[in-house]
Amino acid sequence: MKFTYIGHAGFKIESDEKTVFVDPWLGAPTAALKMEDIGEADIVLVTHDHGDHGYEEGVQICKKTGATFVAINEIGIQAKSEGGLEKVHTLNIGGSVDIDQVRITLVQAFHSCGRGAPTGFVVTFPSGSFYHAGDTGIFSSMELLRDLYHPDVALLPIGGYYTMDIKQATLATKLLGPKVVIPMHYNTFPVIQADPADFQRAVQEMKLSTEVRVLSPGESTSFP
Numbered sequence: 001m002k003f004t005y006i007g008h009a010g011f012k013i014e015s016d017e018k019t020v021f022v023d024p025w026l027g028a029p030t031a032a033l034k035m036e037d038i039g040e041a042d043i044v045l046v047t048h049d050h051g052d053h054g055y056e057e058g059v060q061i062c063k064k065t066g067a068t069f070v071a072i073n074e075i076g077i078q079a080k081s082e083g084g085l086e087k088v089h090t091l092n093i094g095g096s097v098d099i100d101q102v103r104i105t106l107v108q109a110f111h112s113c114g115r116g117a118p119t120g121f122v123v124t125f126p127s128g129s130f131y132h133a134g135d136t137g138i139f140s141s142m143e144l145l146r147d148l149y150h151p152d153v154a155l156l157p158i159g160g161y162y163t164m165d166i167k168q169a170t171l172a173t174k175l176l177g178p179k180v181v182i183p184m185h186y187n188t189f190p191v192i193q194a195d196p197a198d199f200q201r202a203v204q205e206m207k208l209s210t211e212v213r214v215l216s217p218g219e220s221t222s223f224p
């Protein structure tokens with residue numbers, strides 16, 4: 001799995017000859033990718049409909065590439081009716097869909113939104129799995145996600161104000177037990193300033209076996 005950080009909560013993940021976008025907010029002040037840079041995509045996931053999570057861009061990417069759009073029921077319906085997409089899965093929390101060899105599971109998040117409910121995703125490729133928490137505060141049933149899915153990589157917000165801060169994200173890392181954690185949703189706006197080096201230190205102090213990998217927008221990392 002190769003993870004490219006678009007910026008904010010947006011990632012491009014390439015694995016097993018599939019390209020998946022999560023929360024592709026290309027309009028972020030820090031965004032490292034423009035619509036014209038996007039050549040191919042197979043699956044687009046949007047965690048909730050706040051403007052900083054790329055619902056609009058996600059629909060555009062699907063139109064441009066023929067990718068399948070996956071979100072919670074109400075946002076999926078909107079992508080069909082208002083967005084004009086045909087290849088849409090309208091999951092709800094706890095539900096999964098297999099798209100070719102990629103299993104997408106919609107999981108809970110504690111946040112707010114316009115339509116539907118806020119969510120996260122667990123994505124399982126043949127060669128590895130990741131959890132994108134979406135926007136959320138910490139919740140103890142992250143342990144269930146660990147026990148159910150054993151995500152290899154966790155993408156966790158650390159910026160506070162709208163989501164978990166570093167303290168919560170550190171404990172969330174312990175609850176999830178991933179091999180790699182990548183911080184997100186920080187330093188995009190003044191209210192979510194956070195130093196990812198502090199997160200790195202905090203995870204190390206917990207003596208977890210998890211490796212923290214900090215990506216700047218536009219940077220990539222691969223697992224394993």
Ligand code: ZN
Pocket residue numbers: 048050111112135162
């Ligand atoms: Zn949000």
